[in-house]
Structures are given as structure tokens and as C-alpha cells.
Amino acid sequence: MATTRHGRVGPLVAPATGSAPLDVDALLDDPATEIIVCCGSGGVGKTTTSAALALRAAERGRKVVVLTIDPARRLAQSMGVGTLDNIPRPVREVDGATGGSLDAMMLDMKRTFDEVVESQASPEKAAQILSNPFYVALSSSFAGTQEYMAMEKLGQLHEDARRTGRWDLIVVDTPPSRSALDFLDAPERLSSFLDGRFIRLLLVPARGPARLMSAGLGVMTNALTKILGAQVLRDMQTFVAAFDTLFGGFRQRATRTYELLQARGTAFLVVASPEPDALREAAYFVERLNEERMPLAGLVVNRASREPEGSLSAERALAALERLEEESGDHDAGLTGGLLKLHADRVRIVSRESRLRDRFAAAHPDVPTAVVPALSTDVHDLDGLRLVGDLLSL
Amino acid sequence: MHRAVAGYRDRVSTHDTPWADVRLHVVTGKGGTGKSVVAASLALALASRGQDVLLCEVEGRQGIAQLFDVPQLPYEERRIVHGPEGSGDLYALAIDPESALLEYLAMYYRLGRAGRALDRFGVIDFATTIAPGVRDVLLTGKVYEAVRRNRRTKNARHYGAVVLDAPPTGRIAQFLNVNSELAGLAKVGPIRSQADTVMTLLRSKQTAVHLVTVLEDMPVQETIDGIDELRAARLPVGGVVVNLTRRADLDEEERDRALTGDLPREPIRQALSRVGVKATDSLVDSLLDEAREHAERRELEDEQRKRVSGLDVPVFELPRLADGTDLGGLYELAADLCRQGMV
Numbered sequence: 001m002a003t004t005r006h007g008r009v010g011p012l013v014a015p016a017t018g019s020a021p022l023d024v025d026a027l028l029d030d031p032a033t034e035i036i037v038c039c040g041s042g043g044v045g046k047t048t049t050s051a052a053l054a055l056r057a058a059e060r061g062r063k064v065v066v067l068t069i070d071p072a073r074r075l076a077q078s079m080g081v082g083t084l085d086n087i088p089r090p091v092r093e094v095d096g097a098t099g100g101s102l103d104a105m106m107l108d109m110k111r112t113f114d115e116v117v118e119s120q121a122s123p124e125k126a127a128q129i130l131s132n133p134f135y136v137a138l139s140s141s142f143a144g145t146q147e148y149m150a151m152e153k154l155g156q157l158h159e160d161a162r163r164t165g166r167w168d169l170i171v172v173d174t175p176p177s178r179s180a181l182d183f184l185d186a187p188e189r190l191s192s193f194l195d196g197r198f199i200r201l202l203l204v205p206a207r208g209p210a211r212l213m214s215a216g217l218g219v220m221t222n223a224l225t226k227i228l229g230a231q232v233l234r235d236m237q238t239f240v241a242a243f244d245t246l247f248g249g250f251r252q253r254a255t256r257t258y259e260l261l262q263a264r265g266t267a268f269l270v271v272a273s274p275e276p277d278a279l280r281e282a283a284y285f286v287e288r289l290n291e292e293r294m295p296l297a298g299l300v301v302n303r304a305s306r307e308p309e310g311s312l313s314a315e316r317a318l319a320a321l322e323r324l325e326e327e328s329g330d331h332d333a334g335l336t337g338g339l340l341k342l343h344a345d346r347v348r349i350v351s352r353e354s355r356l357r358d359r360f361a362a363a364h365p366d367v368p369t370a371v372v373p374a375l376s377t378d379v380h381d382l383d384g385l386r387l388v389g390d391l392l393s394l
Numbered sequence: 395m396h397r398a399v400a401g402y403r404d405r406v407s408t409h410d411t412p413w414a415d416v417r418l419h420v421v422t423g424k425g426g427t428g429k430s431v432v433a434a435s436l437a438l439a440l441a442s443r444g445q446d447v448l449l450c451e452v453e454g455r456q457g458i459a460q461l462f463d464v465p466q467l468p469y470e471e472r473r474i475v476h477g478p479e480g481s482g483d484l485y486a487l488a489i490d491p492e493s494a495l496l497e498y499l500a501m502y503y504r505l506g507r508a509g510r511a512l513d514r515f516g517v518i519d520f521a522t523t524i525a526p527g528v529r530d531v532l533l534t535g536k537v538y539e540a541v542r543r544n545r546r547t548k549n550a551r552h553y554g555a556v557v558l559d560a561p562p563t564g565r566i567a568q569f570l571n572v573n574s575e576l577a578g579l580a581k582v583g584p585i586r587s588q589a590d591t592v593m594t595l596l597r598s599k600q601t602a603v604h605l606v607t608v609l610e611d612m613p614v615q616e617t618i619d620g621i622d623e624l625r626a627a628r629l630p631v632g633g634v635v636v637n638l639t640r641r642a643d644l645d646e647e648e649r650d651r652a653l654t655g656d657l658p659r660e661p662i663r664q665a666l667s668r669v670g671v672k673a674t675d676s677l678v679d680s681l682l683d684e685a686r687e688h689a690e691r692r693e694l695e696d697e698q699r700k701r702v703s704g705l706d707v708p709v710f711e712l713p714r715l716a717d718g719t720d721l722g723g724l725y726e727l728a729a730d731l732c733r734q735g736m737v
């Protein structure tokens with residue numbers, strides 16, 4: 001369980017002041033920033049945030065490509081791009097006055113996996129692998145494949161950018177994982193599996209000599225046959241035999257991606273909403289990034305409720321409401337009563353949210369934070385994204 | 395009782411607990427819609443009807459422990475709420491695929507020690523994280539085992555209902571449709587027959603899949619897509635729970651006037667002064683601003699509400715609690731679900 005394996009990381013006493021504001025524009029404008037990774041738990045607005053950052057960077061003169069993973073085609077809609085596939089496509093209505101540009105793409109996980117296989121193996125061998133039932137299942141439904149392929153795609157885009165100069169900034173949205181940390185672990189997990197002892201053992205029968213069959217191995221293949229059936233085991237062995245020569249390549253690529261994430265040009269933004277679950281996930285993420293020495297740029301808190309003006313407290317509003325109700329006799333405090341209820345709710349929500357944020361800041365004082373107020377309308381076009389971008393960099 | 399909920403109560407009361415025969419309630423929802431809160435409230439509501447209920451989670455988040463403020467849950471059914479006389483108890487179980495696999499091996503193959511020996515070869519890791527679909531068969535398989543038990547089952551607790559806090563909407567059809575996930579991989583063999591058995595329960599009248607949403611465009615769209623996918627996989631769709639709704643503190647006419655800026659200032663100022671609030675211009679402005687924002691949000695919500703009610707499924711609404719969902723809040727929400735006739 002990724003979220004509880006690590007101990008807490010951070011100061012032991014709360015600092016006197018809260019966290020510093022996150023300077024989004026400085027981050028976007030810095031030519032040294034080559035990659036921005038937006039991560040966080042599901043439903044906190046990661047996709048919108050990545051799109052808004054990418055658009056803002058483009059209109060401030062960067063040559064940007066944004067990679068989204070979410071299959072709901074949300075980015076496609078908000079970017080006004082009809083379909084997103086594995087190919088980066090220009091977003092037309094970007095204001096290019098400053099020389100910037102924006103391309104958008106959506107990850108096709110199976111296609112990406114296929115391409116890796118094709119690039120690593122001879123055409124003959126690639127065809128053999130691609131048609132293996134075990135490979136088909138692994139590449140289209142394994143829970144970690146999406147995370148792995150997202151990082152693989154990031155590596156490819158980065159190489160492309162280096163080679164062609166088409167982009168100088170890559171913004172990546174991360175998969176809506178079970179846990180926000182999955183994508184950090186997925187490449188390592190898959191490659192260590194492909195490289196591991198278990199696979200070596202599976203290769204034994206395919207290579208023939210029975211002398212390596214220890215008693216332990218017998219138990220293992222026996223058990224696997226019982227659970228999965230002999231046919232699955234055969235498919236796996238064929239797959240592993242065909243894949244054998246590619247293992248080293250996969251491991252190398254995973255290592256390179258990991259190093260890329262640690263590099264100076266990379267900036268992680270942790271996205272959250274002012275809810276306990278989302279902030280808890282964000283805290284784990286911040287701590288994990290620290291441990292792995294990954295460059296954390298800051299925290300974005302989306303959908304914050306806006307503080308009402310004026311100084312009427314929730315308690316006083318509710319007391320006034322009660323008196324209005326008494327006055328009317330039938331518990332209907334009318335329009336003014338409704339307004340007071342709305343106000344009291346709003347004040348309580350705002351103070352609960354700021355309490356949650358304060359706690360986060362106390363435990364993680366070094367994390368610069370940007371707070372984006374909730375909009376009363378949905379974001380579904382470039383103007384909406386521009387507005388989010390403005391709010392991000394206030 | 396909030397006015398918004400009252401309307402729905404009247405409407406759904408004609409349904410008369412549509413899922414009286416259901417033994418397995420699966421609760422899904424897009425991230426951020428509060429599916430775990432709804433699953434927990436539903437479990438409490440079911441237990442309040444006088445039966446023991448098991449609440450399961452499968453995503454390794456320890457969400458139940460956090461909601462109920464109890465220590466982390468092991469792979470073991472733990473009583474987390476002891477109900478009063480006349481109602482049942484609530485038990486909870488955190489299912490992880492590794493433990494489910496070892497239990498499965500021990501139960502069906504008597505592979506107690508040898509099962510653990512497999513770990514040395516990375517087989518457990520392989521079966522639960524890499525082998526496509528196997529993980530989901532193990533998770534749903536454990537749920538199946540808990541549902542299938544009856545009063546005659548030895549050494550095991552019998553539950554009136556099981557509530558599963560399931561993976562999010564985007565993945566729910568794939569998660570529940572375990573045998574198609576295995577298709578093309580395991581066409582025959584034990585794991586395949588296990589998947590088929592689980593599937594029979596999941597497609598039966600004993601199962602209902604409920605979807606949690608909030609009144610925003612994307613979550614509602616995902617709910618609509620999710621229902622289509624569930625139906626295409628012949629999985630039984632239960633109800634839609636609309637969570638985190640805004641209360642109707644202003645009526646429709648007041649909201650219309652708030653939008654156009656036509657709410658009368660003077661009566662508001664007078665009413666405030668009468669009850670001892672210093673009614674400055676800026677306070678009245680601020681209240682009117684809040685009313686307008688509220689009305690804007692409600693207008694968008696009402697559009698989404700129309701889309702949801704256009705779906706051919708029973709709809710329930712839960713309010714957004716200003717103080718957040720603590721344990722007390724769960725009981726309030728559970729009472730709301732009872733009142734609206736979901737259980």
C-alpha cells in the first residue's frame with residue numbers, strides 16, 4: 001500500500017509563518033523549466049490545471065506540448081480539439097503574438113506500448129509479441145500500464161523536443177490512479193518484473209534443460225497451472241521467450257525516465273482541492289517527492305471557496321436567523337433569513353478550508369502554494385482556461 | 395429537512411425500497427464526488443434496518459478507517475459500529491489482493507505454506523499486480539464469498555447486506571466485468587471458472603451498482619457513460635446518488651431576482667437591524683453578492699439535475715455539509731438515505 005508505507009517527512013514544530021505564494025508565471029517563464037508534471041488524486045482538477053498552465057505558458061511565448069491521459073476526453077473538449085490521439089496536434093486559437101505555440105495530445109496506452117516493442121525488436125519478433133494473448137492483455141488492461149506508458153511517452157516527447165526543437169516545455173497530466181503515487185512506481189515495478197527472477201524461472205522450460213527444475217520451481221509452476229490454467233502459462237512462456245531480448249531495453253528506458261523526473265528542468269506541481277482526502281494525498285505526494293529527490297515546485301489548491309466580504313461571523317448570522325424565525329412565528333425567516341443561512345454556510349466552509357490549508361502548511365512549510373477560487377461556471381473553452389490561468393498566477 | 399431533499403423524498407417514496415432483495419450494493423463515483431462517504435452512509439442506513447452489514451474497500455486507501463476514526467483495518471472483518479437494540483452492527487473489511495490470493499490458495503488448494511513460498515519467486519506480486527485481470531477477480535472473489543455465505547455457513551458471519559466501496563466510475567464496468575477482462579487470456583482453467591461464478595452473482599438481481607455524482611458537467615457525463623457501460627456489460631444499475639448539493643435557502647423567485655440584481659435592499663436592511671445586526675451597505679452588498687453567486691451555481695446545478703433525472707434510474711440527493719463529513723455527518727446522510735427510501 002503505497003500511501004502508508006512511508007513515515008512522515010517534515011518539520012517537528014509549525015513555523016511562525018504560513019507557506020509562501022507559488023509564483024506560477026516565474027515558473028512558466030523560466031527557460032530552464034522543461035517539464036511540468038501535475039499530480040494529485042482524482043477529481044481535483046488536474047486536467048484543467050495542466051491545460052490552463054500549458055495555454056498560459058504558450059501565450060507567454062513558450063513552445064508547449066501538453067500530454068493528457070484521462071480517457072474522458074476532457075482536455076479535448078476544453079482545448080477545442082475534436083479528437084486527441086497519440087499524435088500532438090496544434091491548438092488553433094492560441095494567441096501567438098509572443099511567438100509561443102500549443103500542441104495537445106492524449107495518451108493511447110496500447111499504441112505507445114506497441115511502438116516501444118516495434119522500436120526494440122525485429123519486425124518478425126515484434127509481430128510475434130504483438131499477437132501474443134498475454135501481451136495483448138498486459139498492454140491493454142494491466143493497471144500499471146497506463147502510468148508506465150505515460151512516463152514512456154513523456155520520455156519520447158522530451159527526446160523529440162531535444163532533437164527537433166519543436167517544443168521547449170512539456171506539461172504532463174498524470175493518470176487518475178488508485179493512488180496519486182502509482183505513476184512513480186509503475187515503471188520500476190513493471191521493469192523489475194520483466195527483469196526479475198520469476199521471469200527467469202518461466203524461461204527455464206522454454207529453454208529445455210530440466211536439470212534446473214528445483215523442487216521449489218515445481219511447486220510454483222504447479223500452483224500457477226492450478227490458478228491460471230496450463231494455457232495461460234504457455235502463453236506467458238512464449239511471451240517471455242520472445243520478449244527476452246527486450247528486457248534490458250525496458251529497464252534502461254525506465255531508468256532514463258526516472259532520471260528525467262529528477263532532473264533540474266523538471267517541476268512537479270501537486271494539485272489538490274481543499275478537502276481532507278485530497279490534501280492528505282497531496283501531503284503524501286509532497287513527502288514522497290522529497291524522499292525521491294524529485295523537484296517539487298509547489299501546491300495548487302483548486303476550487304477554494306471565496307471569502308465573503310464584511311465581517312459578519314457565522315455565529316452572529318445564525319443568531320440573527322434564529323431571532324428572525326422567532327419573530328415570524330412559523331420558522332420562516334423569509335428572504336433575509338435565506339441570505340443569513342447562505343452567509344453562515346459560506347463562512348463555515350471558508351474557515352474549514354483555510355484550517356485544512358493551514359494544517360498542510362504547518363506540516364509542509366517549504367511548499368509554495370497557489371489557491372484558485374472556485375468558479376461559479378464550468379470551464380469548457382479556451383477563455384475558461386485563460387481565466388483559470390489568471391487566477392493561478394494572482 | 396431541507397427543502398431540496400423534500401421534493402425528492404416525495405418523488406421517490408413511490409419506489410418503495412427498490413432494492414429490498416439486493417444483497418450486494420456496489421457504490422462507484424468519479425473522484426471527488428464522495429463515493430466512500432456515500433458507501434459508508436448507505437451501509438449505516440442498511441444496518442439501521444436491523445441487519446448486520448459488511449462494508450468493503452478494495453483500493454488500499456484505508457478510507458473506511460479514516461471516515462469512522464478507527465485504527466487501520468486488516469484483512470479481517472472488524473466490527474466498527476455496534477448498533478442500538480433493533481438495528482444491526484456494521485462490520486468493515488479492507489480487501490487487498492495479496493491476502494485474498496493467499497486465502498484463495500489456502501481455501502481451494504490447501505496451499506497454506508506452499509502459498510507463502512510462492513512469494514519468494516515473486517509469484518504473488520506477479521498474480522496481483524501484473525497478470526491482467528487476476529487482481530480484480532481476487533478482489534471481487536472475496537466480496538462474492540462474503541455475500542454468498544448464509545446462516546448455515548460454518549465459522550463465518552452472515553450479513554444481511556454487503557456494501558462495496560468500488561473503484562471510480564471510469565473503471566467500474568471493467569472492474570466488475572471480470573470475465574471479459576480475462577477473455578483471450580484465460581479461456582479455461584480455475585481462475586476462469588472463479589470469474590464466471592463471480593459474474594453470475596454480479597449480473598443477478600442480488601446486485602445493484604449505484605453511481606455517485608455531483609451536479610457538474612464532467613461527473614454527470616461520466617455517470618451517464620458509466621450507466622451505458624454497465625448496461626452494455628449486463629450489470630444491474632441501481633440508483634444515482636447526487637452528493638454535495640446546495641440547499642435551497644432561497645426560493646426560485648428569489649434566485650431569479652438575485653441573478654438580475656433585483657433583490658430589495660431596504661427590507662433586508664430593516665430585517666437585519668431589527669435582529670441586532672449592524673446593516674452596513676457593504677454587508678448588504680456582500681449578502682447580495684453571495685446570493686447571486688449561489689443563484690448562478692444553482693442554475694448550473696439545475697441543468698445537470700435535469701440531465702440526471704432524465705436517466706431512467708431512481709435518484710437520491712444528499713446535501714453538502716458545511717462542516718465537512720465527520721462521523722456525525724455520516725449518520726445524518728444515512729438518515730437522509732432512509733428518509734428518501736433508498737433502503
